[in-house]
Amino acid sequence: MADIQALLSALDVFNRAPDKASLEKANSWLQDFQHSPEAWSTCNVLLLSPDAPPAAKLFAAQTFRTKVTYDLHQVDAPNLLPLRDTLVTALERYHAGPKTIIVQLCLAISGFALQVPAWDDVLQSMIDKFGRNPATVPALLQFLTLLPEELVSNTRIPVTDDDYRERSAALLTTNSQQVLELLAMYIQASGITHTVQAQILDCLRSWLVAGEVNTIGLAESPLLGLAFEALASDDLFDAAVDVICELIHETQEIDENMPLIQLIVPRVIALKPLLETQKDDPEKIRGYARIFTEAGETYRLLLLQHTETFYPIVEAIGECSAYSDLDIVPITFSFWMRLALTIGKKQSVSPLFIEAYRALLGIIIQHLHFPADLSTMSGQEADNFRSFRHVMGDTLKDCCYVLGTDTCLLSAYGLITNALSRSPEIISWQEIEAPLFAMRSMGAKVDLSENNAVPKIMDLIPSLPDHPRVRYAALLIISRYTEWINLHPEYLQFQLQYISGGFESSDSEVSAAAGQALKYLCQDCKKHLVDFLPTLHTFLSTTGSKLAQDDRRQVYEAIAYVISAMPMDKAAESLRTFSLDILAQVHTVTSKATPATKQELKALEFGLENLEVMLHVIGPFGDVLPAACENSCQEAWSVFDAFLAKYAFDFDTSERATRVLRHGLTFFGKTALSIAPSVISRMVTSFEATGFSNYLWIAGKFVGAFGNEENATIRSAFRVLYERTTNKLVDLLQSKTPRDIPDVLEDYVHLLTQLAEFAPEAFFQSPVFPLAFRATMAALTLVHSDTIFASLDLFRIILTHDCLDSQTPQPPNFPLYATAISGVIDKEGFEFVGYLLAGVIGDFPEDSTSSVVSIFRAISMLRSSQLLSWLPAILHQLPSSSAPPQAKTAFLEEVTSAVNTGQFDKVKYGVITFHRASRKARDRRRVMSVNHSI
Incomplete structure (x- = not known):
């Protein structure tokens, strides 16, 4: 009674408006209760008690399902069949509902049946128990529906693959014909309700999905005809559609299932007239669309082999x-795609299919039309429609595959010319824009040597109406066809003029499309555009300031593509020209006597973004820089150094500045060595002043770039960087938690990794090494996969360092490194191992286990006796919710055995088993939480 009262009290918390702490406490108590052996009897009492609250009864049923899945080993063999009787009796008690309890009990009985071969007449005994009384038949049908679903989908049930195959065959395959006969008998019974008929159809579908229905038996069963007849009932329509689609899907092995296909296809074709008579009922049309599309996809080879017989299905899909209703239309798209791919493999195809795709082309272009009044669409509806247009564009490509791209393009071209031939007053922009969008979508299929349709499209663009939506669509056509234009450069002059006009539009989407068009034009036609570079520079000087930053950035990116096609010397001069404009902007802001305004800093941030994109596109020139770049590195750094000295505290601008420095490092390569100590020094002082992670990030890049340089100045800079940034981070962690500064910790760990690799003499021998170790331990508490991986990699580098291998020759510094590592492990080992194991059973990423194994193996070798003395206390601290007591015990025994026998590689199995047991426990608690919320 005490257990029942405690359970009821925990459940009652959810009926109130609890605070988070109370909710979590109650939830945790319930999860722990479900683990206990006492839960079996307690839940049985609750289910059989008429006075128990509904929530308690549902929880009891859920607990039976959970314990059958996870804890059947708690029940002794002599008590297994009595437990079955308990579950069956409970189902009989609740045969009239609630359905939620029936479902949980049926799932529990299904899981039990899979795991207990001693129950050898499962279906017959359930039929005998529930199948003869009309009142209990619905409970039987629920069980028969859930049995195959549970056996197929519940991978948590602990059975071996061999046992699963043997048992599922005994439960499902052996009984499938009996189930068909039973369902046929029930569905034809007098007085049967629509509710039970729907259950029967759902049950049939469940067995079909499980692949357990013999198609020969189904062909001889009245269920096939009755499923099609059920379409006439509004109450049974959805269930009938589901069953028919699964029936068709199960006949995809055409040669084996031809007798059943010959029964299905006439019934499917007979539905075609209903598309007209029931056209005002979208839900009915949706169901028919699913049936016709399933039939078309499944029988597409038969469509081609026996076109006259099967073509009505294609017409119906059309x-x-x-x-x-555009929610229904995409149901058909997979059919058109698959059929097009099949047709493409044939040497010849019936003209009927050519006409079907020709009609489909027109249909899709019509669907592409925006409404006459855009105000009738909400913002979300407009976004959804725009997204759906791209999906329809894929179907247009299917049409190209069958009809030929030039034919499809000319068809869209004809729609536009026909519209333009009418009086301008009666032309809607939608009539022009929809075919233009189609041309853009189909451009992906254009042959670059095509000289029929595409020239007509290029010549058509100047005559298009100057409507924003039309110009937007035309600009995106230019973006799509730039590879073709590269082979037809005579169109370039016009394209640039048209794009330039797009930048002058007051519509932001049009100017954005112009930026995209210019970017792709310059990217694909860069060799033809070198002579246009002065024009582009003038354009930036005169019009650039009027553009939105996104558009301006695309112009700079476009220019960078052109520069990248120039000879090196000229490219360097051109890059210098554009770069100096931006660097002058930085210098002007820095030199101001008064602090820059927010607007000035924002403009500067945009300029740096443009410089970044140019450097990224152009990339490095090579080991030898052209003359124009000889002094550029020092000149550029002097500008950035002065700026960061003054504005290090402005996060956004400094972030952009360091991103430019990153690309500058790539661009200048070894040339940047002369400024590296100065850059590192500036990053150190900036990080000390601000705590911004970007300064650590760029410093780490410089360590990686010049870590192999035997230069006393740069080596000294590395040591200063290491010690001062570590001290600053330690100060930060005094006032902030790791979760407050995850970006700082991640970049710091990456910096340490570079230092450990390239400057081990500084990394291991510095007095801040223990502080760095502790700071990296703090990073292990974050729920950030990249940070965890980086931290574990660093610990693996430290704990598997060659200096710890006494079997190999040791360089002079290695004993000093080993002493430093040993000292840290002695001091921090207990806490460090605690972090590792907490992560293994907690929030470490799934793929991190191998790194943990390497680290744990290293510790077991370095500090065998200490590890064994640490583990009991560490394991005791771990929450039982994630690490069950039996898992802790097994882990300790396995590690102890591996260490005591000197078989350190076997530590791996202990860690992996512990991780799996924890994952299983956490998975179980999640399932319980979901069930309880239901």
Whole structure:
């Protein structure tokens, strides 16, 4: 009674408006209760008690399902069949509902049946128990529906693959014909309700999905005809559609299932007239669309082999594609795609299919039309429609595959020329924009040597109406066809003029499209545009300031592509020209006597972003820089150094500045060595002043770039960087938690990794090494996969360092490194191992286990006796919710055995087993939480 009262009290918390702490406490108590052996009897009492609250009864049923899945080993063999009787009795008690309890009990019985072969007549005994009384038949049907679903989908049930195959065959395959006969008998019974008929159809679908229905038996069963007849009932329509689609899907092995296919296809074709008579009921059309599309996909080879017989299915799918409800139309798209791929493998195809795709082309272009009044669409509806247009664009490509791209393009071209031939007053922009969008989508299929349709499209663009939506679509066509334009450079002059006009539009989307068009034009036609570079520079000087930053950035990116196609000397001069404009902007802001305004800093940030994108596109020139770049590195750094000295505290601008420095490092390569100590020094002082992670990030890049240089100045800079940034981070961790500064910790760990590799003499021998070790331990508490991986990599580098291998020759510094590592492990080992194991059972990423194994193996070798003395206390601290007591015991025994026998590689199995047991425990608690919320 005490257990029951405690359980009821915990459940009652959820009926109130609890605070988070109370909710978590109650939830944790319930999860622990479900683990206990006492839960079996307690839940049985609750289920059989008429006075128990509904929530308690549902929880009891859920607990039975959970314990059958995870804890059946708690039940002694003599008590297994009595437990079955308990579950069956409970189902009989609740045969009238609630359905939630029936479902949980049926799932529990299904899981039990899979695990207990001693129950050898599962279906017959359930039929005998529930199948003869009309009142209990719905409970039987629920069990028969859930049995195959549970056996197929519940991978948590602990059975071996061999046992699963043997048992599922005994439960499902052996009984499938009996189930078909039972369902046929029930569905034809007098007085049967629609509710039970729907259950029967759902049950049939469940067995079909599980692949357990013999198609020969189904062909001889009245269920096939009754499923199609059920489409006439509004109450049974959805269930009938589901069953019919699964029936068709199960006949995909055409040769084996031809007798059943010959029964299905006439019934499917007979549905075609209903598309017209029921066109005002979208839900009915949706169901028919699913049936026709499933039939078309499954029988597409038969469509081609016996076109006259099967073509009505194609016509029906075409009608569904033309339906006005755009939520229904995409149901058909997979059919058109698969059929197009199949047709493409044939040497010849019936003209009927050519006409079907020709009609489909027109249908899709019509669907592409925006409404006459855009205000009728909400913002979300407009976004959804724009996204759906791209999906429809893929179907247009399927049309190209069958009809030929030039044919499809000319068809869209004809729609536009026909519209333009009418009086301008009666032309809607939608009539022009939709075919233009189609041309853009189909451009992906254009042959670059095509000289029929594409020239007509290029010549058509100047005559298009100057409507924002039309110009937007035309600009995106230019973006799509730039590879073709590269082979037809005679169109370049016009394209640049048209793009330039787009930048002058007051519509932001049009100017954005112009930026995209210019970027792709310059990227693909860069060799033809070198002579246009002065024009582009003038354009930036005169018009650039008027553009939105996104558009301006695309112009700079476009210019960078052109520069990248120039000879090195000229490219260097051109890059210098554009770069100096931006660097002058930085210098002006830095030199101001008064602090820069927010607007000035924002403009500067944009300029740096443009410089970054140019450096990224152009990339490094090579080991030898052209004359124009000889002094650029020092000149540029002097500008950045002065700026950061003054504005290090402005996060956004300094972030952009360091990103430029990163690309500058790549661009200048070894030339940047002369400024590296100064850069590192500036990053150190900036980080000390601000605590911003970007300064650590760029410093780490410089360590990686010049770590192999035997230069006393740079080596000294590395040591200063290491010690001062570590001290600053330690100060930060005095006032902030690791989760407050995850970006700082991540970049710091990456910096340490570079130092450990390239400057081990500084990394290991510095007095801040223990502080760095502790700071990296703090990073292990974060729920950030990249940071965890980086931290574990660093610990692996430290603890598996060659200096710890006494079997190999040791360089002079190695004993000093080993002493430093040993000292840190002696001091921090207990806490460090605690972090590792907490992560293994907690929030470490799934793929991190191998790193943990390497680290744990290293510790077991370095500090065998200490590890064994640490583990009991560490394991005791770990929460039982994630690490069950039996898992802790097994882990300790396995590690102890591996260490005591000197078989350190076997530590791996202890860690992996511990991780799996924890994952299983956490997974169980998640399932319980979800069930309880239901």
